[in-house]
Amino acid sequence: MRVLCLLTLCCLASVASGAELRDLRLWESPEGTRVVFELDRVPGHKVFTLDNPARIVIDLPATRGLQTAHAAQGKGDVRSVRAAEREDGSLRVVLDMARNVEPRVFLLDPAEQYGHRLVLDMPIPEGAQAVPEAAVHAGPPVVAEAWQPRPIVVAIDAGHGGEDPGAIGKSGLQEKNVALDLAQRLARLVNAEPGFRAVLTRDGDYYLGLRERVTRARKAQADLFVSVHANALKNRSMRGSAVYVVSPRGASSEHARWLARRENAADLVGGIALENKDDELAAVLIDLSQSSTMEASFDVGGRMLQALGKVNQLQRTQVQQAAFVVLKAPDIPSVLVETAFITNPTEEKLLRDPAGKQRLAQSMFLGIKGYFESYRPRESGRTVAGAAPRLQKVRTE
Ligand SMILES: [Zn+2]
Incomplete structure (x- = not known):
């Protein structure tokens, strides 16, 4: 077990009074996986990664919410979510990862129905089997x-x-x-x-x-x-x-x-x-x-x-x-x-x-x-109805 990186962004204010984890949400997108901790106050937090096997550990000092953390399901690069209350009163959440990835960590202020949020973004590494561009529908095989x-x-x-x-x-x-x-x-x-x-x-x-x-x-x-x-x-x-x-x-x-x-x-x-x-x-x-x-x-x-x-x-x-x-x-x-x-x-x-x-x-x-x-689409001299379509170089069979 080797500590790869240590991000300590600790806010002591919340330690004294204690915080509550209200929700733990995971989202998967073509860019990667996002994990959102929602808390009732600005969360103090420590985030670090471990490898063999790849994990991300999030420590939330003086925080309740073990049940909430247990309810979260793995998604995207996060295979599973585990949590434990530690002796010092902190809540430790461990994300079992499909691969080593450096999370981007940031806080979001309360907005609409949400309280304070701690967000971890885990982008799909460049060159890794990226999910195909969401929306661009691929054409036929290219030759x-x-x-x-x-x-x-x-x-x-x-x-x-x-x-x-x-x-x-x-x-x-x-x-x-x-x-x-x-x-x-x-x-x-x-x-x-x-x-x-x-x-x-x-x-x-x-x-x-x-x-x-x-x-x-x-x-x-x-x-x-x-x-x-x-x-x-x-x-x-x-x-x-x-x-x-x-x-x-x-x-x-x-x-x-x-x-x-x-x-x-x-x-x-x-x-x-x-x-x-x-x-x-x-x-x-x-x-x-x-x-x-x-x-x-x-x-x-x-x-x-x-x-x-x-x-x-x-x-x-x-x-x-x-x-x-x-x-x-x-x-x-x-x-x-x-x-x-x-x-x-x-x-x-x-x-x-x-x-x-x-x-x-x-x-x-x-x-x-x-x-x-x-209307004429730009760079075209013609309307759609008026035949003579615009040309583009595409690869076909
Ligand atoms: Zn709208």
């Missing part, structure tokens, strides 16, 4: 290169995920699950359309930082970015679909401003890894002056509203504007769809019903299709 029509790429972003459930309906329906279901339905419709390809920013129950979502869309050279959500308000009578585009200036209404604040808080709730912020993207996010992108976003948003109005009430008949972080790619037309109010009993039913969800996905798809039939 040679040839020029082929480049499809229109639609990036579909299921809001929230993992640590961040998003809004929660009265019956317990969670926005993150509805958003993923709707996004997957929309992706199937897009992929069934010749000349189109869908790319999902996430295709499982894990959190992705807001900027990481944009990065993925840009990597996939998306021609359009659609973020799928379900709205929420304390007032349960509020209902209706709404579509938003980014606003470089002010929000178009008090509600839009409130909503953008709520959606932008996802990173605080979901827990982004600090390493996710890269300067290149930050620079890209600053320039919001592209008026053609804005015009395109309004166009596709308007078309979606028209179609959504046939399957659900509209909260607003016009495309709304607010400063959503996830819509800030200046080169990709981007819309955020609040498909329905998860807090409204009638609309929660719609969001639970497979046929209802399919109709909502259809509406979004009609908006997308209509837009590409009349």
